[in-house]
Amino acid sequence: MYDIIGDIHGHAGPLKRLLxxxxxxxxxxxxxxxxxxxxxLGDYIDRGPEQVEVVRIVxxxxxxxxxxxIMGNHEFNAVAWATPDPHQAGAYLRPHSAKNRHQHRAFLDxxxxxxxxxxxxxxxxxxxxxxxxLPELRAVHACWHPEQxxxxxxxxxxxxxxxxxxxxxxxxxxxxLFEAVETVLKGLEAALPDGAAxxxxxxxxxxxxxxxxxxxxxxxxxxxxxxxxxxxxxxxxTPVADGLLPGYDGEKPVFIGHYWLRGEPRPLTADVACLxxxxxxxxxxxxxxxxxxxxxxxxxxxxxxxxx
Numbered sequence: 001m002y003d004i005i006g007d008i009h010g011h012a013g014p015l016k017r018l019l020x021x022x023x024x025x026x027x028x029x030x031x032x033x034x035x036x037x038x039x040x041l042g043d044y045i046d047r048g049p050e051q052v053e054v055v056r057i058v059x060x061x062x063x064x065x066x067x068x069x070i071m072g073n074h075e076f077n078a079v080a081w082a083t084p085d086p087h088q089a090g091a092y093l094r095p096h097s098a099k100n101r102h103q104h105r106a107f108l109d110x111x112x113x114x115x116x117x118x119x120x121x122x123x124x125x126x127x128x129x130x131x132x133x134l135p136e137l138r139a140v141h142a143c144w145h146p147e148q149x150x151x152x153x154x155x156x157x158x159x160x161x162x163x164x165x166x167x168x169x170x171x172x173x174x175x176x177l178f179e180a181v182e183t184v185l186k187g188l189e190a191a192l193p194d195g196a197a198x199x200x201x202x203x204x205x206x207x208x209x210x211x212x213x214x215x216x217x218x219x220x221x222x223x224x225x226x227x228x229x230x231x232x233x234x235x236x237x238t239p240v241a242d243g244l245l246p247g248y249d250g251e252k253p254v255f256i257g258h259y260w261l262r263g264e265p266r267p268l269t270a271d272v273a274c275l276x277x278x279x280x281x282x283x284x285x286x287x288x289x290x291x292x293x294x295x296x297x298x299x300x301x302x303x304x305x306x307x308x
Contacts, residue, residue, distance in 0.1 A: 002039045002292045004139065006275025007072065007257045008058075010048025010106065014279055014287040015057060017306045022289060030064045031057065037065075039292075041257035042072020042128070042141040042185075045107045045121075047280040052110055052117070059124055070160075071128035072141045072257065073185040078107065079125050080171040082118070093171035099204070129160030130184055137292060138254040142187040143213050144272075145246045151180040187258060188213040188245070192221060193238050198231040209235060210259075214272040216247045226259055248272055253296055260285075265305055270297035279308045 003022050008015050016026075024031040024038070031038075040058050045051045061067035080094035081104055094100055101108075111118040130152065131140040138144060155166035155177055162170060162181075169177040182189075189208040197207045209225040224245075225235045248254065250271040257276040265288045267273045278285030288305040290298070 001036045001294065002068075002137070003033075003036055004039045004041065004255045004273075004275055004290045004292060006041055006277060006288050007043035007279065008040075008048070008054050008287065009043055009074075009280035010045055010051035010054050010110075011279050011287065011308060012048075012050035012053035012057065014306050014308055015054060018287050018289060018304075019057075021304060021306060022291070030060045030066060032061075032064070032066050038067035039132070039139055039255070040067060040069040041139060041255060041275055042070050043074045043257060043276070044069075044072070045078060046074045046104060047106060049106075051107050052121075055121055055124070068132060068139075069128055070132055070139055070141060071125065071130050071185065075125040075128060076170075076181065076185055078104065079122050079167065082114075082122055083167060083171070086168060093168065103202075126164075127159075127161055130156065130162060130181070131160060136294060137252050140254065140256055141185050142256060142258040143183050143246075144248060144254045144256070145183050145188060145213065146249075147246065148180040148183040151176055152184060185258075187211065187226075190221070190224065190240070190244060193236055196234070196236050198227055198234040200227070211245065212268075213245050214248050214269055215245060253292075253298055255290060255292075264300075265290075265303040266300040267298040273298050273303075277305060281308070284308045 019031045024033045038061060044054050044058055058069055062069050077094055081092060083093045085091040085093050155163055157163055169175040170181045172178055187210045190211050191208050197205050200206050211224045212226055220237045220239050222235045222237045224240055248271055253271050256274050259274050259276050260278045261274055262278055265277055273290050275288045275290060277288045279287040285308050286305040291302045
């Protein structure tokens, strides 16, 4: 049985309180449960005050066989930030723009950029699988998209990790692998019609919406959009084209993070549950878990959480 835990973003205090609530006990530096394992959905770093401690906790559990962990877009970005671009002298796979540095600054400060600790963490991030297909459930950071997963698989090793020689293509806009990684780790996006735009939670203008990919038949871009409530009215109420969404086959439950949800945790559908409830939000959020007990469809009663 698994306890599936959402985005932590450097908040070790809430993580320890959640593990304690779930019945895990720390022993010799590892949080353990007598009969269960944790499954972490990525985004261990950026934003929060205790990023090194979060990675230490998660990594120790994985190394001891007490947990599984997958990659989030923030771990992918961290590796790309530190990886030189072989096609441009002095450049990196993730550009060192002011916007990107601002997003990543807290992590770089806490690990001391280019230090031994920094590179040790990056080496561990590279070992994280991009998704998990387990006998009873699936886990991916942002989007279970069969077509993009199919494009991704030839570039993964047997453990689901991105091969060393695939990182450049994975981080280079215009490459098919780039689109696959973007979808799986950051979500399915759709361009807004007629040049429409809105501002995201960090104030950046966006001309594409992050979609509710798990829906089968949205009526309009506004129905489909995962954007802040205050900006929803700026998304056109125009009908979307058929075939835009992959839908979800419901063969087994899939657990995701990434989406900065608010309110009381509950399943998105009978087969899809998001565990990211904005623990790193300025106004406070929750660190959430789902106590998988083998039963399907998913149930609101299996969620538990702690307040940030």
